[in-house]
Amino acid sequence: MFIFKILKNIVIFLIKQIAKICLFFVILGVIILGIFNYLSPKKEVAEIRNNSYLQLDLSRKYNENGVNPLEYFNPGGIDFYQLLKSIDKAKIDPRIKGIFINVDESILNRAQIEEIGEKLKEFRKTSKKVYIYGANLDNKNYILSVYGDKIIMPPSASSTVNLTGYFMETPYFKKLSDLVGVKFNVIHVGDYKSYGENYVKDKMSKEYKENISRILDKVYENFIKTVSIERKIDEKTLNERILNGKLMVATPKDLLKYNMIDKLQYLEDFIKEKGKDNFVSVDDYVKEGLVRKGENYKEKIGIIYLEGEIHYKDNGSGFKDKITPESFEEKFNRALEDKDIKGIILRINSPGGSALASDIIYNQIKNSPKPVYISIGKVAASGGYYISSGGSKIFADKESLTGSIGVVSLIPNVEELVKKLDINLESLQKGKYASIYSLTSKFTEEDREKLYRSNELVYKEFLNRVSTSRNIKMEDLEKIAQGKVWLGEEAVKIGLIDKIGGLEDTIKEMGKDLKLSKYSVKEMKTQESINNILNSYMGPMMTVQDILSLKINKKIEKNDLYFKPLMYYPYEI
Structure with missing residues (x-):
């Protein structure tokens, strides 16, 4: 031995x-x-000639977190707000004849698609054209394509079309967990609070199915309406074709026949037709625009980006987006101390996380001496909505996910696995509930009740915060809480948000409310030091060492997503 x-x-x-x-x-x-x-x-700023086409690359990420650590050494990348502003500038730029977008491999989320779509509609009101190219079209990139004047696909049978209703599958692990001996005790407060149910159930709950089906149906309904309006196709006919499967595993010729695209042409032929040298990348255009016409008015509106899970502390897990009270306070205080900044906008993309961290950030927002407006992007649900409710006004896109007012705790337990491995664990205990967070001790009904009562207090605090901030009666709020998730267009009707609109709509509303005739927008980006960047890289290394050193228990105990009350909705739609 x-x-x-x-x-x-x-x-x-x-x-x-x-x-x-x-x-x-x-x-x-x-x-x-x-x-x-x-x-x-450094590459010189490209000269933009007359009759140029602004080219948007949607296969890359346009950050909304205010920082890209890899740009520490090579600054110059543009964020989503700059992407929107580039379309505005192109609209009035006499050198720009049109916009060209290749929608293949687009990684834009639904909220970003909505906001770019609105920009393209404004752009098309001029005599300038928007050309869309896609070799492979599905629901997600086609919904953006319909905002173009011309949709082009290659005349190839191998080019794929997959337009359908929706398909979503969620794995449920209970039987596997029982087999392996790793169990999760999930404590929900809110009947519709679904996070973690796939660890303790072997099939989808009635509440989760009801909630998610409603959302998916509404998103599909919006898809049909938008395509019908923009492409001038009868809504009923379009719906029948899609649900009958005629546009699944279809071809560009099928779409051309049904007036869903405008032309069959290879990409290289299109570029040759317009002139290869007449295309300017959005990066070059933004750089050139900033050099030539950098407007800098004294009065400003500040933007703070909050993206990722909400944690009480930064655990150094690499470059994964996260929100902490500390990181928020650093940017928020800079905005408050800047006398030129008259109001602050928080652009939030977060599924939530730590209840404690959410409450701390909420308190900072609520007590701000300057007005704070909220712009919800892809998602501000659960803890993300908790933070949002501290703002004076909340904006969201039609298909932003929000709400999910509820609390959940996950308590992992490997007691059965330890027995299967024939490991004998000796423990010493003094005090009732001292072992309540143990990974290997038996989790009793009394333990569950103790944690449920604790979570219930957190849930009531959540309700009180929203009720006060949004001026919603508690009995009315309880009907729309319970962990229910809402689309932006639903949330505005039930009082969870104020208006449908994107980031720029939020900026314009704040400028109007503050009676600012001329103002600039200042993005409060995270000030990363080289030391912080290296520490971020070191995070994964420490995790590997800890696992190999069998320090798993300590790492899990320090993770905000276990044991502690969570306000979390991590699902994709």
Whole structure:
């Protein structure tokens, strides 16, 4: 046994060292590449000729978190707000003849598609044209395509079309958990609070199915209406074709026949037709625009981006987007201390997370001496909505996800797995409930009741915050709470938000309310130091070491997403 123990320790040591070395070279490579980019001669701003086409690349991410750590060494990337402003500028720029968008591999979320779609509709009111190209079209990129003057696909049978109703599947792990011996005790407050149910149930709950089906039906209904209006196709006929499967695994010729696209043409032929040198990337256009016409009025509106899960502390888990009270306070205080900033807009994209962190951030917003408006992007649900409710006015896109007012706790337990591995764990305990957070002790009904009562207090606090901030009677709020999730267009009708609109609509409303005739927008981006960036890279390395050192229990205990009350809705629609 002693020999085996030595061999085991040697293997673990070697794996740890290999992991360290690999990660070290990854870090070193990134730093060297970054320094090289930083020191290399900067590309001159491209000259934009007359009759140019602004080219939008939607296969890349346009950040809404106010920071991209990799840009520390190579600044210049544009964010989503700058993307919107580039379309505004192109609309009045005499050199720009039109916009060209390749929608293949688009990673825009629904809220961003809505906001860009509205911009394209404004752009088309001029004599300028919007050309859309897609070799493969589905519901997500086609809904953006219909905002173009011309939709083009290649004349190829291998080009795919998949337009349908919807399909969503969610794995349920209860039987697997029982088999392995890893269980989750999930404590919900709110009948519709569904997070974690797939760990303790073997099928979808009636409440979750009802909630998610309503949302999916509404999104599909919006899709049919938008396509029908923009392409001038009878709504009933379009719906029948889609639900009958005529547009699934279809071809560009099918879409052309049904007036859903305008032309069959290869991409290279289209570019040749318009002139290869007449296309200007949005990056070059933004750089050139800022150099030539950088408006900088004294009075300003500040934008703070809040994207990702909400955590009480930053646990150093790499570059994963996250929101913490500390990171929020740093940006918020800078905006408050800037005398030129007259109002603050929070652009929120968050499924929620730590209840405590959400409450701390809410309190800072609620007590702000400057007006704070909220712009909900893709999602501000549960803890994300908790934060949002602190704002004076809340805007959201039609298909933004919000609400999910409820609380849940996840308590993992590996007691059965430990028994299967024939491990004997000896414990010492003094005090009732001292083992309530143990991964390996039996979780009793009394433990469950204790945690439920704690979560119930958190839920009531959540309700009180929303009731006060949104001026909704408690009995009315209870009907729309319980963990129910709402689309933006539903939320405005029940008082959870004030208006349907995107980021720019929120900015314009604040400017109008503050009676600012001329103002600039200042984005409060995170001030990353090289030390913070390196620490972010080191996060994953520490996780590997901890797992190999069998420090899993301590890591889980420190994770905000276990044991503690959560306000969380991490599902995609």
